[in-house]
Amino acid sequence: MSKTIKIKKGLNIPLEGAVATDKVTAKKVGLFAIVPDDFPGYSWKAAVKAGDAVKAGSPLLFAKEDPDLCLTSPVSGEVKEINRGERRKIMFVSVASDGKDEQVDFGSVATPANLKAVLKKCGLFAMMRQRPFDIVPFTETAPRDIFVTAFDTAPLAMPIITGADMPLLEEGLKALSSLTEGKVYLSVAKGFGIKSKVAETVEFEGPHPAGNVGTQIAAIAPVNKGETVWTLDAATAVRIGKLVKNGKLDYSATVALTGAEIKDPHLVETVIGASLAELLNNELKSGEGKVRVISGNVLTGVMVNAQDGFLRFPYRQITAIPEGDDADEFMGWASMNPGKYSVKKTFPAFLRGLTKPFSFDARVKGGHRAMILSGEYDKVFPMDIYPEYLIKAIMAHDIERMEQLGIYEVAPEDFALPEFVDTSKLELQKIVREGLDYLRQETL
Amino acid sequence: MKGLKRNIDKIKPHFEKGGKFEKLHSVFDGFYTFLFTPNETSRSGVHIHDSNDSKRTMITVVIALLPCCLFGMWNIGLQHFMAIGDPDRDLFRLFFYGFFAVLPQILTAYIVGLGIEFIVAQMRGHEIQEGFLVSGILIPMICPVDTPCWMLAVAVAFAVIFAKEVFGGTGYNFLNVALVTRAFLFFSYPSKMSGDNVFVQLGAQPAVDSYSGATPLGQLASSDGATTLTNILGDPLSATDIFFGLYPGSWGETSTFCILIGAAILLLTGMGNWRIMLSALLGGFFMALIAHNWASPLYPVSYLTPFEQLGLGGFMFAIVFMATDPVTACRTNIGKYIYGALIGMIAIIIRVYNTGYPEGAMLSVLLMNCFAPLIDYCVVNSNIRRRQRRITIKNS
Numbered sequence: 087m088s089k090t091i092k093i094k095k096g097l098n099i100p101l102e103g104a105v106a107t108d109k110v111t112a113k114k115v116g117l118f119a120i121v122p123d124d125f126p127g128y129s130w131k132a133a134v135k136a137g138d139a140v141k142a143g144s145p146l147l148f149a150k151e152d153p154d155l156c157l158t159s160p161v162s163g164e165v166k167e168i169n170r171g172e173r174r175k176i177m178f179v180s181v182a183s184d185g186k187d188e189q190v191d192f193g194s195v196a197t198p199a200n201l202k203a204v205l206k207k208c209g210l211f212a213m214m215r216q217r218p219f220d221i222v223p224f225t226e227t228a229p230r231d232i233f234v235t236a237f238d239t240a241p242l243a244m245p246i247i248t249g250a251d252m253p254l255l256e257e258g259l260k261a262l263s264s265l266t267e268g269k270v271y272l273s274v275a276k277g278f279g280i281k282s283k284v285a286e287t288v289e290f291e292g293p294h295p296a297g298n299v300g301t302q303i304a305a306i307a308p309v310n311k312g313e314t315v316w317t318l319d320a321a322t323a324v325r326i327g328k329l330v331k332n333g334k335l336d337y338s339a340t341v342a343l344t345g346a347e348i349k350d351p352h353l354v355e356t357v358i359g360a361s362l363a364e365l366l367n368n369e370l371k372s373g374e375g376k377v378r379v380i381s382g383n384v385l386t387g388v389m390v391n392a393q394d395g396f397l398r399f400p401y402r403q404i405t406a407i408p409e410g411d412d413a414d415e416f417m418g419w420a421s422m423n424p425g426k427y428s429v430k431k432t433f434p435a436f437l438r439g440l441t442k443p444f445s446f447d448a449r450v451k452g453g454h455r456a457m458i459l460s461g462e463y464d465k466v467f468p469m470d471i472y473p474e475y476l477i478k479a480i481m482a483h484d485i486e487r488m489e490q491l492g493i494y495e496v497a498p499e500d501f502a503l504p505e506f507v508d509t510s511k512l513e514l515q516k517i518v519r520e521g522l523d524y525l526r527q528e529t530l
Numbered sequence: 531m532k533g534l535k536r537n538i539d540k541i542k543p544h545f546e547k548g549g550k551f552e553k554l555h556s557v558f559d560g561f562y563t564f565l566f567t568p569n570e571t572s573r574s575g576v577h578i579h580d581s582n583d584s585k586r587t588m589i590t591v592v593i594a595l596l597p598c599c600l601f602g603m604w605n606i607g608l609q610h611f612m613a614i615g616d617p618d619r620d621l622f623r624l625f626f627y628g629f630f631a632v633l634p635q636i637l638t639a640y641i642v643g644l645g646i647e648f649i650v651a652q653m654r655g656h657e658i659q660e661g662f663l664v665s666g667i668l669i670p671m672i673c674p675v676d677t678p679c680w681m682l683a684v685a686v687a688f689a690v691i692f693a694k695e696v697f698g699g700t701g702y703n704f705l706n707v708a709l710v711t712r713a714f715l716f717f718s719y720p721s722k723m724s725g726d727n728v729f730v731q732l733g734a735q736p737a738v739d740s741y742s743g744a745t746p747l748g749q750l751a752s753s754d755g756a757t758t759l760t761n762i763l764g765d766p767l768s769a770t771d772i773f774f775g776l777y778p779g780s781w782g783e784t785s786t787f788c789i790l791i792g793a794a795i796l797l798l799t800g801m802g803n804w805r806i807m808l809s810a811l812l813g814g815f816f817m818a819l820i821a822h823n824w825a826s827p828l829y830p831v832s833y834l835t836p837f838e839q840l841g842l843g844g845f846m847f848a849i850v851f852m853a854t855d856p857v858t859a860c861r862t863n864i865g866k867y868i869y870g871a872l873i874g875m876i877a878i879i880i881r882v883y884n885t886g887y888p889e890g891a892m893l894s895v896l897l898m899n900c901f902a903p904l905i906d907y908c909v910v911n912s913n914i915r916r917r918q919r920r921i922t923i924k925n926s
Contacts, residue, residue, distance in 0.1 A: 384576065384577045385577075386576075387577065414566055416565065417564070417565060421581075431798055432801065435581075447571075452585065453563060456700065457701055461803070490918075491914065505575050506579060507582075508580070509580075509587055511579065513575050515574065
């Protein structure tokens, strides 16, 4: 019997636009891109020029700090563009598919040292994260443990894997267990019914953020100062399993198209980094107002452009919601509109029930203030950490205090729900990200 | 509303940087966001937000204060007409008498307080913060009805500047602004803030013969043992009178009934903290029980039963509306229990054992405001120690 952990604090935000059908469509997409900003912790350099021919698995970018660490092309074809922003920073590298699906053969990965080298070379290493700092792992540090999450509790998210993926997941977990002297933990939703023979399976129940790997680490074995753990989602573990088994990469991804602005929310079979213009072709409602397209979920995803954007890491979900910047709400603070969602019962929405779907737009819905109400964050923050105090320590750049209060255990995504409920509208995820970067810069 | 918005948008450039009225930018922005919720959309982090904001929070607290406020106005009228022996008890007559009696004070508090907020916001280039919306109505409610407006203006200015703005404004103050105002008045102008002549407005009219303007706690403080509490005409006060607040006092805080309605609103909306209210109530009850059990003629207030202690004076008002101020209270849950309990106990200790002060709730909350950060510090440190122990266990 696997262990079950119940998460009590948290919140499932009832967002409109959930996937309600079993329909899975396949979309033919011709353009793909890798965005280096999705892989923090390293400076990425271009390994190709526009016009170069690449196979699926050929490096597009490599890390300045460790040239063996690569981000690779998801398809075979021709490098279309190396898009640069300010100070020649690479924004994305795009590849036009030739439809031939030629793949790099990574061969067998018999030994752990060999496995690590292949993972780095094929781009899967960069799809892992480490705590502390929530970045692509340091390649030289051996992790204390590795945490794999097999479910996602974020708004409108779908399960990361299905039962059919289990054999490959086992392969992946077996490979991962050779990279650590500690344990590999697999976190699953209660009742999902999968159990790994290789990894220690832990069942979780409760509201979001139960599916966040940070919550899981805190409940299983928190990170202490001086320790490093690696985290990844089960989809990446399955890809590692396929690589070990076949020597080839599988960059296909099942993406959930969700949100109020999607005509018919459903799952789409595609490949990572797919161009949104093609992926979302004929999927968005044609309303009057502006639409915000998010690669990921509404809490932690990145805003992307539906015309020239791409599917971004972690390649699982697209959410489209109304932007809402054309709304002129007269005296919104006095509103008795039952459609305005608030966890506080200051709005009458609670009378119609807070679990029915609500329509959300991207407005901040208030002015930015200093921290006023207390205890708001704690209600949705299931770790043994005082979030208000940690945030204040980060704002004060007080490294000793940050360490004492547990900064090594957190990632920005852990602060997404506190940021959502915050009456003072503070940008908590940004603050935590800057705090982690500052800490890394000062202590390493 | 579209037309109004269009017109306001037309004059908006004058208030931007470089415009004719750029010095009024914060004021304009304050009114603009009051009328139209800003349609700024999120640029970083989460893409959706909870609808609750600082304006809604403050307005909810003001709504919770309304029952006390409206009842208080009526009660001013009641006490006035009782004192002058006028038997007409028409609801609106009493209410409007009280309303016009306190209107100048409410206006003074808001104009002075918000005026300073506007100026400071403009100087710092901030948005106007809404904290004073609550303080502005609280301040007159905890003062005697006859407080001169100029005194109020001086006290409000002192409190807003030295208890709030010097620390950085709403969210950074460590003392409750309304109580600092009250304390300033109490210590600077004691003759106008306590005694038998300030809590009932007589106007220029003569009082009836049996009249005495002493509040119940005032009557006790000047007695030398167990006394029967009376209203201003010398008739005994019943438990119902005490519960509904039909006695003189700082006008907003006499009615336990209305305070409980306010408390219910605060608790239902989650704007007031139940941990603080509950622990303060228990702390006060416990201390009152001890005092009552060892009642002594030396401390006449100790003859009050615990229920009378809690129902009289500003105790309930202080624990519902003052102690729960999130900025000046403890921020950790464990801290809130300690903070609340100590407020309740100290309020009763001051009230009973310091015969110089007929009411201890104000001083008790201010004192605990000072200690709240220390309590939190200890609670947070226990979390830090737990984290350090984890490492030590691991390494041993």
